[in-house]
Amino acid sequence: MNNEEARQILSAYRPGGGDAGDPYIREALEQARRDPELGRWFEEQRRFDAEMAQALRDIPVPAEGRTNTLNAARLEARGSKRFPAWLSGLAAALVLLAGIGVIYWAGLHDRSAARVVENTGMDGFIEMASSAMPFSYRADSFADLHTWLQQRGSPVPETIPETLAGAGALGCTVFQEPDGSEISLLCLLRDGEAVHLFVMRADTPLLATFPRGEWQAREGWNAFAWGEQDRRYLLMSRAPREEMEKWIDEA
Amino acid sequence: MSQESEFANLVRKWYDPLYRFAYSLCGSREDALDLTQNAFLKWARKGHLLKKRHRVKTWLFTVLYREFLDQARRRKKFPNLELKEEILPDSGTGQARERVDSRVAVAALARLEEDFRAPLALFYFEHHSYAEIAEVLDIPIGTVMSRIRRGKDRLRRHLQGSRENSLGEVVPFPREQSQS
Numbered sequence: 001m002n003n004e005e006a007r008q009i010l011s012a013y014r015p016g017g018g019d020a021g022d023p024y025i026r027e028a029l030e031q032a033r034r035d036p037e038l039g040r041w042f043e044e045q046r047r048f049d050a051e052m053a054q055a056l057r058d059i060p061v062p063a064e065g066r067t068n069t070l071n072a073a074r075l076e077a078r079g080s081k082r083f084p085a086w087l088s089g090l091a092a093a094l095v096l097l098a099g100i101g102v103i104y105w106a107g108l109h110d111r112s113a114a115r116v117v118e119n120t121g122m123d124g125f126i127e128m129a130s131s132a133m134p135f136s137y138r139a140d141s142f143a144d145l146h147t148w149l150q151q152r153g154s155p156v157p158e159t160i161p162e163t164l165a166g167a168g169a170l171g172c173t174v175f176q177e178p179d180g181s182e183i184s185l186l187c188l189l190r191d192g193e194a195v196h197l198f199v200m201r202a203d204t205p206l207l208a209t210f211p212r213g214e215w216q217a218r219e220g221w222n223a224f225a226w227g228e229q230d231r232r233y234l235l236m237s238r239a240p241r242e243e244m245e246k247w248i249d250e251a
Numbered sequence: 252m253s254q255e256s257e258f259a260n261l262v263r264k265w266y267d268p269l270y271r272f273a274y275s276l277c278g279s280r281e282d283a284l285d286l287t288q289n290a291f292l293k294w295a296r297k298g299h300l301l302k303k304r305h306r307v308k309t310w311l312f313t314v315l316y317r318e319f320l321d322q323a324r325r326r327k328k329f330p331n332l333e334l335k336e337e338i339l340p341d342s343g344t345g346q347a348r349e350r351v352d353s354r355v356a357v358a359a360l361a362r363l364e365e366d367f368r369a370p371l372a373l374f375y376f377e378h379h380s381y382a383e384i385a386e387v388l389d390i391p392i393g394t395v396m397s398r399i400r401r402g403k404d405r406l407r408r409h410l411q412g413s414r415e416n417s418l419g420e421v422v423p424f425p426r427e428q429s430q431s
């Protein structure tokens with residue numbers, strides 16, 4: 001082994017010494033001990049490596065990352081066990097997302113940009129609920145989601161029941177109808193169940209077949225729409241309807 | 252051990268290393284969160300197919316790296332990306348301008364071509380030997396060694412350049428000292 005080869009091998013010697021048992025590295029280390037010039041080069045290399053390794057270890061990790069990952073996995077597992085049909089819906093939605101991804105990524109380059117929704121009525125809401133992740137914005141409180149949507153100029157809930165405002169949150173995603181108007185989807189967590197709250201303007205075509213004050217059920221989803229002035233809300237979950245009725249009693 | 256607690260243990264053990272790797276690749280907090288979460292969700296869906304369970308570490312890093320490449324291709328930003336200034340909080344202490352902190356390190360990594368960035372990041376996080384890095388990146392061992400060495404040379408040049416450029420900067424007075 002010449003010094004050039006030794007340098008190449010020693011370059012891959014991890015700063016913490018984890019590769020000392022590797023035969024190539026052992027031989028290169030031995031050569032660095034014998035050759036003063038190579039030894040000096042190696043010492044300088046080790047100093048630089050230790051500094052870089054420490055710097056990268058100091059990258060802060062967001063506290064909510066683990067919790068959100070565990071919650072997302074739980075939700076996914078629950079969905080796949082209880083509602084197998086939903087998974088095929090999700091797969092279809094993912095294919096759709098991949099298609100519109102070109103527009104989403106190349107055209108907008110902005111994580112907060114709205115995603116296009118094409119179906120109408122209950123189908124449209126199921127499509128959105130199934131493709132909510134990855135979220136445009138993650139937060140664990142309703143207040144944070146509200147602030148983010150407001151700053152973005154997207155529809156925000158003004159008056160909603162305390163039972164929902166006080167629920168845990170996962171994140172939100174903004175969708176766009178063909179006419180360009182936006183629909184905010186807030187994903188909340190109530191009693192371990194995912195709760196989707198859609199906020200939109202009153203004359204959205206998406207709600208044309210979904211009158212205010214009526215319940216609809218499809219593919220394991222229950223949904224209820226209500227509203228105030230020019231704002232409409234739609235609550236959607238896989239929780240039993242009786243349970244959901246309690247949540248919106250105050251609405 | 253239930254499947255759920257096994258998954259939770261996996262997240263507990265590997266979340267931070269995976270997030271840091273993702274962050275060093277993409278330089279964006281939100282993208283790194285997505286990449287990391289997606290890698291774990293993929294494990295939740297397909298992990299049972301992995302016969303050699305002890306290879307879960309390599310599996311997770313490989314999945315994350317491939318997802319990053321796909322994402323980068325989609326964004327057409329490949330191979331270079333710019334680090335946004337607000338991504339990592341400035342330490343603000345003004346101490347040790349010669350020392351490399353995480354913000355400077357990630358910024359320097361971001362200036363490297365992706366071919367060098369990924370092997371170097373994996374190398375510095377120290378969870379993988381050079382042979383495992385070759386497996387994650389799906390390139391020969393000799394290429395890994397060569398890229399690590401050449402990558403370090405480039406990294407030094409970038410760091411040297413940023414140090415020289417920062418010589419004229421005003422260093423904020425350390426807050427702790429000013430309060431005492």
